[in-house]
Amino acid sequence: MDNALKQFHLHKFFTIIKSKLTGDFIFKNLAAIIAASAVVILLITGWVLATGSVPVVQKFGANFFFGSAWNPVEGREIYGALPYVMGTLVTSGIALLIGVPLSLGIAVFLVEMSPRTLRVPIGYLVELLAAVPSVIYGLWGLFIFRFWILDYIEKPLSTYLGWIPIFSGTPFGLDIFTAGIILSIMIIPTVASISKEVISAVPNNIREGAYSIGATKWEVIRHWVINYGRSGIFGAVILGLGRAVGETMAVSMLIGNATGPAAMPTSLFQPSQTMASLIANGFLEATGSLQVAAYIGVGLILLIVSLLINVGAGILVSRVLKVKGGAIE
Amino acid sequence: MLSILWEVIARGAPQLSLGFLLNNNSNGGIGPAIQGTLILIGLTSLIGIPVGILSGIYLAEFGNNKYATTLRSINDILTEFPSIVVGITAYGVIVIAIIGSYSAIAGAIALSFILIPIVARTTEESLKLVPNSVREASLALGAHKWRTTLSVVLPTAKAGLLTGTLLAVARIAGETAPLIMTILGNRYFFQGLNQPMAALPLEIWRDSLQPQASMQAHGWGAALILILMVLSLNIIVRLASRGRLKR
Numbered sequence: 001m002d003n004a005l006k007q008f009h010l011h012k013f014f015t016i017i018k019s020k021l022t023g024d025f026i027f028k029n030l031a032a033i034i035a036a037s038a039v040v041i042l043l044i045t046g047w048v049l050a051t052g053s054v055p056v057v058q059k060f061g062a063n064f065f066f067g068s069a070w071n072p073v074e075g076r077e078i079y080g081a082l083p084y085v086m087g088t089l090v091t092s093g094i095a096l097l098i099g100v101p102l103s104l105g106i107a108v109f110l111v112e113m114s115p116r117t118l119r120v121p122i123g124y125l126v127e128l129l130a131a132v133p134s135v136i137y138g139l140w141g142l143f144i145f146r147f148w149i150l151d152y153i154e155k156p157l158s159t160y161l162g163w164i165p166i167f168s169g170t171p172f173g174l175d176i177f178t179a180g181i182i183l184s185i186m187i188i189p190t191v192a193s194i195s196k197e198v199i200s201a202v203p204n205n206i207r208e209g210a211y212s213i214g215a216t217k218w219e220v221i222r223h224w225v226i227n228y229g230r231s232g233i234f235g236a237v238i239l240g241l242g243r244a245v246g247e248t249m250a251v252s253m254l255i256g257n258a259t260g261p262a263a264m265p266t267s268l269f270q271p272s273q274t275m276a277s278l279i280a281n282g283f284l285e286a287t288g289s290l291q292v293a294a295y296i297g298v299g300l301i302l303l304i305v306s307l308l309i310n311v312g313a314g315i316l317v318s319r320v321l322k323v324k325g326g327a328i329e
Numbered sequence: 330m331l332s333i334l335w336e337v338i339a340r341g342a343p344q345l346s347l348g349f350l351l352n353n354n355s356n357g358g359i360g361p362a363i364q365g366t367l368i369l370i371g372l373t374s375l376i377g378i379p380v381g382i383l384s385g386i387y388l389a390e391f392g393n394n395k396y397a398t399t400l401r402s403i404n405d406i407l408t409e410f411p412s413i414v415v416g417i418t419a420y421g422v423i424v425i426a427i428i429g430s431y432s433a434i435a436g437a438i439a440l441s442f443i444l445i446p447i448v449a450r451t452t453e454e455s456l457k458l459v460p461n462s463v464r465e466a467s468l469a470l471g472a473h474k475w476r477t478t479l480s481v482v483l484p485t486a487k488a489g490l491l492t493g494t495l496l497a498v499a500r501i502a503g504e505t506a507p508l509i510m511t512i513l514g515n516r517y518f519f520q521g522l523n524q525p526m527a528a529l530p531l532e533i534w535r536d537s538l539q540p541q542a543s544m545q546a547h548g549w550g551a552a553l554i555l556i557l558m559v560l561s562l563n564i565i566v567r568l569a570s571r572g573r574l575k576r
Contacts, residue, residue: 004454012522022473023473023475023476024473024474024475027474027475027478028387028391028474028475030550031384031386031387031390031391032385032387032391032396034379034384035383035384035385035388035397035400035449036400036446037380037384037445038400038404038407038446038449039400039403040454041407041442041445041446042406043405044406044418045410045414045415045418045442048417048418048421048422049414049417049418049421051421052417052421054439057394061376080418082513107513124567127563127567128563128564131496131503131559131560131563132434132503132556132559132560133497133502133504133505133530133555133559134503134505135503135504135505135530135533135534135537135552135555136503136533136552136555136556137539138534138537139549139552142370142537143537143545157494181492225421245411246410246411246412246414247411248411248412248413248505249505249506249530249534250504253534253537253538261534272341276411276413279413279417280413280506280509283417283509283510284509284510284513285433295417296417296421299413299414299417300414302411302414303410303411303414306409306410306411306414307406307409310405310406311406314405
């Protein structure tokens with residue numbers, strides 16, 4: 001009698017499980033679990049960076065974030081990340097300053113002014129620019145482009161305007177300026193392609209309305225089209241900034257690899273260092289756990305800066321999008 | 330505008346002139362690097378593409394809840410991670426904790442950290458483009474949801490999936506920063522998943538920093554191969570999708 005009862009319950013048990021364990025159930029939850037890999041990656045990254053930087057933050061505290069010294073000699077070790085944060089900001093700033101107008105120009109040209117036949121090949125070319133790996137940008141910059149910059153921009157600027165502090169120093173090509181310019185080239189495809197989408201999405205009746213009250217083509221573009229798409233363009237700029245901040249290889253090959261207080265950017269023509277390039281150039285030669293921790297700490301700061309830019313931009317763009325009124329979709 | 334065209338041409342010239350000097354030999358050439366890059370692409374795709382596609386499927390087909398929205402935001406954040414930070418993470422996890430030495434698998438995992446968010450996002454977008462009528466028709470015929478997704482929706486979105494995946498693979502083929510502290514580089518051919526390995530971007534980077542002209546020429550040759558690989562992947566993808574659009 002007992003046995004039969006047990007078998008009955010077992011049978012009921014399995015029937016319930018089988019009815020729940022349908023293909024859909026398995027599929028949906030399997031997919032959900034695998035999709036959680038994103039969270040796993042995020043958590044692992046955060047954890048490795050945080051625990052890896054503990055030694056160096058513990059030892060130097062706020063000095064690590066705001067100090068400038070960098071001495072890896074055992075016994076006199078001191079690490080400060082400020083010059084590299086400044087380096088990252090300055091190079092990205094140059095990249096934006098030069099790259100955004102160029103990108104906007106390209107986008108506007110492609111959408112508003114170019115003949116149909118040119119649009120596809122030039123758009124193609126810009127997209128292909130984005131596909132080039134950054135080492136190759138660095139290689140090209142190292143052996144070709146920096147001499148152009150050196151001869152045609154830096155030397156003249158230094159000769160005639162060298163008394164201005166940001167142009168001081170003897171340029172020899174591997175400095176913040178070169179790195180910034182290469183960065184600006186690298187963000188052009190990103191910013192330009194998104195701006196192109198944004199500008200093409202501006203409804204034609206806006207343009208026609210502006211023409212009908214007598215605006216010239218240039219005025220239409222400047223006052224109406226770009227204004228309408230400004231939130232999208234802003235988003236594109238921030239995306240470009242995010243890319244510039246995280247860019248490692250091309251910058252590390254062109255920025256001159258300075259460390260310590262000498263890396264603090266005071267002149268455009270001096271060798272410097274960004275957070276990313278510091279890690280790329282120095283990580284493998286780090287001796288001693290404190291030095292490795294210092295590099296990981298810089299990586300942590302880099303990650304935080306990058307996250308702040310991207311998350312902040314997302315919030316800004318969504319706020320601007322909400323406020324923009326009067327648009328008839 | 331013109332500067333872009335100018336640069337593309339000027340960039341090509343030095344590479345072409347020095348590039349054809351090098352063949353796929355071993356120590357004197359870049360054979361190990363080519364093999365390494367191919368192995369990395371293969372391993373990373375093996376790990377990353379299934380995970381990425383399944384994540385994208387979840388987000389597209391089942392993604393109307395808070396969990397999915399959070400996942401989507403996290404995915405977007407992940408695509409913006411600086412690649413060197415990904416390298417440090419893989420270093421900490423694999424090189425230090427799991428394997429104990431610079432290894433090929435560490436590089437593959439680092440690259441898959443980059444690949445998965447991109448593939449997930451493009452998969453989700455491609456799947457969202459499939460009209461709901463297709464799904465409803467399949468469900469109306471009595472197919473389960475999972476059957477619908479796998480046999481009907483996925484094949485319909487095949488083109489977009491392929492495009493997104495190939496572009497993502499082309500991108501990671503050129504990534505250098507995560508490889509610096511994971512696979513380290515190697516003068517010889519592949520020696521095992523837990524050993525350092527060579528790769529084209531690494532080779533280019535190291536060669537460019539050498540003072541000897543011969544090493545630099547070596548780097549230019551490697552750069553030529555790498556850029557051919559990456560650009561041809563991109564061009565093939567875009568040509569294929571353009572053809573499809575016309576139809």
